[in-house]
Amino acid sequence: MAVVDVSGFEEFVKAVDRNQGKSIFAYFTGSKGADGVSWCEDCVRAEPIVRAELDKLPEGSVFICCQTGTRPEWKNLENKFRTELKITKVPTLMRYGTPQKLIETELLKPELVQMLFTED
Secondary structure (H helix, E strand, O other): OEEEEEEOHHHHHHHHHHOOOOOEEEEEEOOEOOOOOEOOHHHHHHHHHHHHOHHHOOOOOEEEEEEOOOHHHHHOOOOHHHHOOOOOOOOEEEEOOOOOEEEHHHHHOHHHHHHHHHOO
């Protein structure tokens, strides 16, 4: 299992392209400031829970952690994460290319994160 950290829509697309043919799990979070902390409080609470479950990922899969931008960038309805990937809330964890996803407070429940990581 590989962990890839990216920032912005273009970097996300490149990371997906580089990992074609693998199971991709994507975690979208508000971008972090110079202090290393996201502007999104739910993201701050969810990230350690999501990362604690990474050992449950299927063999050979890829986990992409993507920062979606500053609060004003994220709130822009023309944001490509919203228009192209149909992500409406951060944090969002998805099995890329499938309808399976968890959003916001669902990510505070380790058992739901495990289910997303382990069920086909």
